[in-house]
Amino acid sequence: MTSKTVHHTQADVIIVGGGVAGLSAAVALGRSRRSVVLVDAGDPRNAPAAHSHNYLTRDGESPLELIRLGRDEARHYGANIIEGTAQSATRTESGFEVTSADGSVVRGRRLLVTTGLTDVIPDIPGLADRWGRDVLHCPYCHGWEVRDQAIGIIGGAMSGHQAQMWRQLTENVTVFTYTATEPSPDELTRMRARGIAIVEEEITRVDVENDAIVGVTLANGRQVRLDALVVGPNFTSRSDILASLGIGTTEMVMNDHVLGTYIEADPVGATSVPGVWVAGNVSAPMDTVVAAAAAGVKAGAAINGDLIEEDVRVAVGLPARLPK
Ligand SMILES: Cc1cc2nc3c(=O)[nH]c(=O)nc-3n(C[C@H](O)[C@H](O)[C@H](O)COP(=O)(O)OP(=O)(O)OC[C@H]3O[C@@H](n4cnc5c(N)ncnc54)[C@H](O)[C@@H]3O)c2cc1C
DSSP: OOOOBBSOOOOOOEEEEESHHHHHHHHHHHHTTTTTTEOOOOOOOTSHHHHHHHHTTTTTTTTHHHHHHHHHHHHHOEEEEEHHHHHHHEOSSSSEEETTTTTTHHHHHHEEOOOOOOEOOOTTTGGGGBTTEEEEOOOOHTTTTGGSSEEEEEEEHHHHHHHHHHHHHHHEEEEEEOOSSOOOOOHHHHHHTTTTTEEEEEEEEEEHHHHTTEEEEEEEEEEEOOOOOOOOEEEEOOOHHHHHTTTTOOEEEETTTTEEEEOOOOOOOOOOTTTTTEEEGGTTTTTTTTHHHHHHHHHHHHHHHHHHHHHHHHHHHHHOOOOO
């Protein structure tokens, strides 16, 4: 039998996930003198990218350096950061208990889940190895860096939209339309009007030389020279831990296509289960770094407000309002 290590008697808040959302919440809560225990597996979504952009004053910073700095700030305000993977969460009389893969247990009055999402990209030989380097998805994250270069877009539900977004950054855009979700005739007209090339043959391989994409090989053997590829990943919410509390995912639908899953919550991150909050990509797949950080701060403030209400109830002699 595995003996359990209890890391903390009872924190005010357990945070599962220490990316920018979780760490920002930890700072907001710590500055409100709330005790925080944060469990983090240490693989933020943008880790494959060398640089992170569009976060004012930190433009170009390495994603892992952002996390290192964020951990320092959260610890400065008292957060107890535990490295590990949380596996399940259960209700207790006074809050929640989270058990990690190594059997250790943390306890807290409220639970905030900021575990992000997994990007599921098309299964094409050579594609996954380049993810986050020259296989891209977000023009705001990496577009400037590949401006004026040859960009290929692997068709997906949003390829009509993506093509026009990337065309803003370069005149050299090719859309590969062979996938299950072909662009509509109207989208094809709009693409051709902007000089966007259309290729119908299937891509069989991504070609790489000297640690950089040089193009793709098509099913008919033809090679197309490219500097970078754009995909439309399926955004799969990393929320297994919430399933153990009865919180399931919702499908994210756009243009009648399922683009992924997310956890539904109110504008400050409260879920359908009292005492459980979410923030960042686990609930908002389109959030960039600065938006996920802001969501973490909002959720942290909302949780602090909820705890204040409970503290006042107890002070006036009412029973604590425990999660139901
Ligand atoms: C390749 C790439 C490049 C990007 N570049 C940019 C950019 O330049 N600018 C920008 O604004 N946005 C960028 N983004 C988007 C950015 O990654 C997200 O906005 C941001 O990571 C969301 O933060 P988060 O805290 O919600 O999730 P994450 O950063 O993914 O953090 C989630 C954390 O939770 C942990 N975790 C997950 N499950 C568990 C568990 N069960 N137990 C414990 N810990 C767990 C993970 O290990 C991780 O540390 C990029 C995305 C990708 C894919």
